[in-house]
Amino acid sequence: MTWRPRLIALDIDGTITPVGREDVAPAVRAAIGRAVDHGAHVVLSTGRSLVGTRPIVDDLGLRGTTAICSNGAVWWDTTTREVIRKVEFDPGPSVERLRALLPDAVFAVELTGVGNLAFGRFPDGDLWGEVREVPYEELVATPTSRLVMRWVGRTPEELALRMLDIELPGVTASCDHNEPWLTLTPPGVTKGAALEVLRSELGVPEQDTLAIGDGSNDVAMLRWAAHGVAMGQAPVAVQEVADAVTGTVLDDGAAIVLDRYFGA
Known part of the structure; x- marks a missing residue:
């Protein structure tokens, strides 16, 4: 009997859509639909805020x-x-430490389901939902599920190099490979940890899990899955932790994987 995953975790940006976009390619949309029709539990697992995720859902x-x-x-x-x-x-x-490390950085804390409070001006289109610029004191006094930081005028490589061996207090941090962008979440919170809780609650066996992603924040998810697949444009460090590598997002790589199990 052909193996089919029962729990499928899909990253959004760079996996089922081009980065920062809301358009899912027809082939990917159809492949996800076939997986759902076969009874698979499809979970979007993303670094996006809720506001940015809802349109894709x-x-x-x-x-x-x-x-x-x-x-x-x-x-x-x-x-x-x-x-x-x-x-x-x-x-x-963390913001205090990052301000000392990264001059010209701008910061935003997520207001779940609404938007962001920002300290400094982000480029248009960077943040999902409503954006309100606030004084530093208000930003750092606001508990949040997600803080994002952009190092203005720098490259992703410069940010990754500066953050090398830097430990931030009481958070989980991940650097983006497309933009000079850092995301902070609560300590111990990763896509992989969340998916393991969900898998247990759903009663899905460990061996029946599949994950597809492309970024450093997908590493824990790819390691969690019985079969973790990296996108073709993923950095080498991400591809190395995956069980397989598929096509790029422009090649509908996620659809290629799903069609292997659920037919075209």
Whole structure:
């Protein structure tokens, strides 16, 4: 009998959509639909905020499942459209450290389901939902599930080099490989940790899990899955932890994987 995954975790940006976009390619949308029709539990597992995730859920018509947002810190029921789990942290100590390390950095704390409070101006389109610029004191006093930082005028490589061997107090941190962008979530919160809790709650065997992703924040998820697949444009460090590598997002790599199990 052909193996089919029962729990499928899909990253969004760089996996089922081009980075920062809301358009899922027809082949990917169709492949996800076939997986759902075969009874698979499809979970969007993303670093995006809830505001940025909801349009993708609606585009795919996903119901009866959970969207894991903010790298695992926010869970959203796609049927009731309610937040069912949220973990927050105090951003103050990390922001203070980062301001000293990274001159010209701008910061934003997520307001779940609404938008962001920002200290400094982000480029247009960087942040999902409403954006309100606030004084430093207000930003660091706001508990949040997700803090994002952009190092203005620098490259992703410069940010990764500066953050090498840097430990931030009381958070989980991940650097983006496309932009000079750092995401902070509560300590111990990762996509992989969240998915393991969900897998247990659903009663899905460990060997029946599949994950597809492309970024450093997907590493824990790819390691968690019985079969972790990296996208073709993923950095080498991400590809090395995966069980397989598929095509790029422009080649509909996620559809190639899903069609292997659920037919075309």
